[in-house]
Amino acid sequence: MATQETVDHKYVYDFAEGNKDLKDLLGGKGANLAEMTNLGLPVPPGFTITTEACQAYLATGREPDGLAGQIEAHLESLERGMGRRLGDPHDPLLVSVRSGAKFSMPGMMETVLNVGLNDRSVVGLAAQAGGNERFAWDSYRRLIQMFGKTVCEVPGEEFEHALDEAKRARGTTNDLDLDADDLRGLVDAYKKIFLKHTGRDFPQEPREQLDLAIRAVFESWNAERAVLYRRQERIPADLGTAVNVVAMVFGNLGPDSGTGVAFTRDPASGAQGIYGDYLANAQGEDVVAGIRNTVPLQELERLDKRSYDELLGIMARLEGHYRDLCDIEFTIERGKLWMLQTRVGKRTAAAAFVIAGQLVDEGLIDLDEALHRVNGAQLAQLMFPRFQLDHDFEPVAKGVGASPGAASGKVVFTSARAVELAAEGEAVILVRRETNPDDLNGMIAAQGILTSRGGKTSHAAVVARGMGKTCVSGADEIDVNVPAKRFSVAGQTVNEGDVVSIDGTTGKVYLGEVPVMPSEVVRYFEGTLDPDEADDALVKAVHRIMTHADAARRLAVRANADTGEDAARARRFGAQGIGLCRTEHMFLGDRRELVERLILARTDTERSDVLAALLPLQRDDFVEIFREMDGLPVTVRLIDPPLHEFLPPLEQLAVDVAVAQERGEDVAKEEALLAAVRRMHEENPMLGLRGVRLGLVIPGLFAMQVRAIAEAAVRVTREGGSACPEIMVPLVGAVQELETVRAEAEKIIAEVVGDSGVEVLIGTMIEVPRAALTAGQIAEAAQFFSFGTNDLTQMGWGFSRDDVEGAFFWRYLELGIFGISPFESIDRDGVGRLVRIAAEEGRAARPELKLGVCGEHGGDPESVHFFHSVGLDYVSCSPFRVPVARLEAGRAAVETVGSDSR
Ligand code: PEP
Ligand code: MG
Numbered sequence: 001m002a003t004q005e006t007v008d009h010k011y012v013y014d015f016a017e018g019n020k021d022l023k024d025l026l027g028g029k030g031a032n033l034a035e036m037t038n039l040g041l042p043v044p045p046g047f048t049i050t051t052e053a054c055q056a057y058l059a060t061g062r063e064p065d066g067l068a069g070q071i072e073a074h075l076e077s078l079e080r081g082m083g084r085r086l087g088d089p090h091d092p093l094l095v096s097v098r099s100g101a102k103f104s105m106p107g108m109m110e111t112v113l114n115v116g117l118n119d120r121s122v123v124g125l126a127a128q129a130g131g132n133e134r135f136a137w138d139s140y141r142r143l144i145q146m147f148g149k150t151v152c153e154v155p156g157e158e159f160e161h162a163l164d165e166a167k168r169a170r171g172t173t174n175d176l177d178l179d180a181d182d183l184r185g186l187v188d189a190y191k192k193i194f195l196k197h198t199g200r201d202f203p204q205e206p207r208e209q210l211d212l213a214i215r216a217v218f219e220s221w222n223a224e225r226a227v228l229y230r231r232q233e234r235i236p237a238d239l240g241t242a243v244n245v246v247a248m249v250f251g252n253l254g255p256d257s258g259t260g261v262a263f264t265r266d267p268a269s270g271a272q273g274i275y276g277d278y279l280a281n282a283q284g285e286d287v288v289a290g291i292r293n294t295v296p297l298q299e300l301e302r303l304d305k306r307s308y309d310e311l312l313g314i315m316a317r318l319e320g321h322y323r324d325l326c327d328i329e330f331t332i333e334r335g336k337l338w339m340l341q342t343r344v345g346k347r348t349a350a351a352a353f354v355i356a357g358q359l360v361d362e363g364l365i366d367l368d369e370a371l372h373r374v375n376g377a378q379l380a381q382l383m384f385p386r387f388q389l390d391h392d393f394e395p396v397a398k399g400v401g402a403s404p405g406a407a408s409g410k411v412v413f414t415s416a417r418a419v420e421l422a423a424e425g426e427a428v429i430l431v432r433r434e435t436n437p438d439d440l441n442g443m444i445a446a447q448g449i450l451t452s453r454g455g456k457t458s459h460a461a462v463v464a465r466g467m468g469k470t471c472v473s474g475a476d477e478i479d480v481n482v483p484a485k486r487f488s489v490a491g492q493t494v495n496e497g498d499v500v501s502i503d504g505t506t507g508k509v510y511l512g513e514v515p516v517m518p519s520e521v522v523r524y525f526e527g528t529l530d531p532d533e534a535d536d537a538l539v540k541a542v543h544r545i546m547t548h549a550d551a552a553r554r555l556a557v558r559a560n561a562d563t564g565e566d567a568a569r570a571r572r573f574g575a576q577g578i579g580l581c582r583t584e585h586m587f588l589g590d591r592r593e594l595v596e597r598l599i600l601a602r603t604d605t606e607r608s609d610v611l612a613a614l615l616p617l618q619r620d621d622f623v624e625i626f627r628e629m630d631g632l633p634v635t636v637r638l639i640d641p642p643l644h645e646f647l648p649p650l651e652q653l654a655v656d657v658a659v660a661q662e663r664g665e666d667v668a669k670e671e672a673l674l675a676a677v678r679r680m681h682e683e684n685p686m687l688g689l690r691g692v693r694l695g696l697v698i699p700g701l702f703a704m705q706v707r708a709i710a711e712a713a714v715r716v717t718r719e720g721g722s723a724c725p726e727i728m729v730p731l732v733g734a735v736q737e738l739e740t741v742r743a744e745a746e747k748i749i750a751e752v753v754g755d756s757g758v759e760v761l762i763g764t765m766i767e768v769p770r771a772a773l774t775a776g777q778i779a780e781a782a783q784f785f786s787f788g789t790n791d792l793t794q795m796g797w798g799f800s801r802d803d804v805e806g807a808f809f810w811r812y813l814e815l816g817i818f819g820i821s822p823f824e825s826i827d828r829d830g831v832g833r834l835v836r837i838a839a840e841e842g843r844a845a846r847p848e849l850k851l852g853v854c855g856e857h858g859g860d861p862e863s864v865h866f867f868h869s870v871g872l873d874y875v876s877c878s879p880f881r882v883p884v885a886r887l888e889a890g891r892a893a894v895e896t897v898g899s900d901s902r
Helices: 023-038 051-060 067-082 121-128 133-152 156-170 180-198 206-220 224-233 299-303 305-322 349-361 367-372 376-382 415-423 437-445 459-467 520-526 537-552 564-572 589-600 604-628 650-662 668-680 692-697 701-718 735-753 769-773 775-779 789-797 809-814 831-845 861-869 879-894
Strands: 012-014 046-049 095-101 111-115 241-247 258-265 272-280 326-333 336-344 400-403 406-412 428-432 448-451 470-473 479-481 486-489 492-495 499-503 508-511 556-560 578-582 633-637 724-729 761-766 784-787 850-853 874-877
Touching (some): 023 046, 023 051, 023 241, 023 336, 046 067, 051 206, 051 241, 067 206, 067 241, 095 206, 111 133, 121 133, 133 156, 133 180, 133 206, 206 241, 224 437, 258 305, 258 349, 272 299, 299 305, 305 326, 349 367, 349 376, 349 537, 367 537, 367 879, 376 537, 376 861, 406 415, 406 448, 415 428, 415 437, 428 437, 428 499, 448 459, 448 499, 459 470, 470 499, 520 537, 520 564, 556 564, 556 879, 564 879, 578 874, 589 604, 604 633, 604 701, 692 735, 701 735, 724 735, 735 761, 735 775, 761 769, 761 775, 761 831, 769 775, 769 789, 769 831, 775 784, 775 831, 784 831, 831 861, 861 874, 861 879, 874 879
Parallel strands (some): 406 428, 556 578, 578 633, 633 724, 724 761, 761 784, 784 850, 850 874
Antiparallel strands (some): 012 046, 046 241, 095 241, 258 272, 258 326, 326 336, 406 499, 479 486, 486 492
């Protein structure tokens, strides 16, 4: 007969049963603890409760059937292995209960240490620790504090106040100066706080403590800050967290114990070496919380050489095993090293490139994998400006360069104020002694983060690096006074609202706004920095990986550029053509008057006069662009927006006319203009007279543009250059629209081009859903399609692109209806399906049909992968996004196994 255990779904895995590839089920922490266990590394024994158990709990509000029994069985086996029982009064086994989702969410969810301690086992623990009462009572007070805060939502400040009070009574500021009696008193105080807030005594039953802690970890998946972090990092909302129950080892047993975090390479720069922080006589959360200042890991060599050597050996082994930078957490209990965590570590954008290059050199990975290890978002970060080298500012403080970048902004001291000022469009620098997970909102809103405590592994540093925010941590010359909203440094006082600049690479802090310059990476892309000569490891690594991406990618990358200057920049950044030259800006400025005349024209002659005046101006515009793009294709889109956009706003004009009439002035011209504006007014201009519709309604308008394009191409060719124009008709929904425009255009082209050898293609945007759905017909009349995914998204969803993002997307994001705005990243299932259908049906009708995309999505990393997968020929994006699109197109082409670059 099957036992209950075998009938039940398996929700609990011993560390020996898992491995690093089971992150979906066991979370990152659990999977890696299992991996280390199986590598024979010193991991305290324990087990992992799966993410499926969490998902079931969150769906139903109760533990799934069978979970309690499986926990019981695994706990018993843990107790057997350790030779101790949970909370035994004489010789207690204590456990930690730790969250661990598939993707690391530093500090966002909960951990409870020392579970199993109560009024009786605290005595046993002291005895077991060789009569170390101080240690036992310190551990107990930590349990009540963490359990109270995490499981029962007791406000954390109350415990902190009580701790401050105990230190004050003892005349110290260091918690290490509190003795066993002080801590015993503190436990009493904590229990009272617990009772006051929960209406019950602190639970003495160890198993109840364990069950409640597990439940609290499950629930912390949906804590506000975790939800916010997931949204920021685009982590799916339905993954749930695993829970790790691990036998406690103690770093707070005395000076021969301690705890630390380390990286196998510098997560900020990628430089090889040992990076980490160590804190003697402490438990893990003290390091990450930045409560006490840590010492560099190298100090451990002096303090405990044996553990240090063992740690270095393990770190080298982990790097080789994971073939990547690893970060680790460890504890030393009375000279015995224990590994508490490892994972492929988060790193800055610069470090990601540098490390990928190093690992290729070391033969650990190949170039395809190196390409997979970096991403477009990181490259975009590296293109942000940095501080000028020759500025006259003197630093007022220096901390740890925790997350690089150059940030200037107004000083704020609270997360709320950061959010407030950022909403008003101000750049702010969030200044704290140290951050904690509740500061997440402010960190997202700020340009940069400055703390006076904590090292490279403090909360601020880890989270800022994950977000790509500039951060200087541990600038201890700065004395932060949050209630007074000021900090003092080098004899000066800096108040809220004063401007400071922080350099996340050097760790330097300046008063005032330090001027910025283009980053090295931009200089490299612009061709002003030769990678072979640069002594910068980053530029060399970027060059190497970009070269590989360019060789690997199938998608071409073009740019959206409307001027010669933009075209030139795009070309320097590696654009292989222009995918969208919008012509509307060519009707603005001092040409507005001509456009007004065009709109007001009452006769054909008046209209053709204006068009004749516009023709040479347009021709010059195109000549400039064709010259810059010599030999590369340039897609010119005929005018798209409604003409009234070129006229003055209705209300303003009406007021001006009324005032002028009142004064008795001659307003015949203005009245005619007003009448035209009224006539052209549309309730839904985005769905009105624009694009091809305009071309069909205003005689001669498109014809003038076509002629200007063809004449410009002929001129550039006659000069000895090479122009490859592609004329693109916007907003087509039916093949008949395109056929009509095309018939007229072909006549003009034939007439202008003659025997010059210029070839002009005619194609269309696919940006109206009907066009996508009738692509087979439209392809009969088009030599190319370019997907206008901005309008396709607008019309596919029925979302006004000008209004909805500000109006209600926040609610849609909150509800998880989508994880990211569909205007930012292509909605694969809906709008993407339209693209796929149009690509397939268009190609079926005309196999040589050229396919591209020119909506904003062309520069979005995720979307580039989609466009690769549907077989487009190119993506087109703004010039600054061109390198990002090149990289992502390369990544899409080599998409293989390999580690997750998140
Ligand atoms: C589009 O709709 O995606 C597009 C590129 O055109 P525009 O943004 O100019 O409407
Ligand atoms: Mg459009």
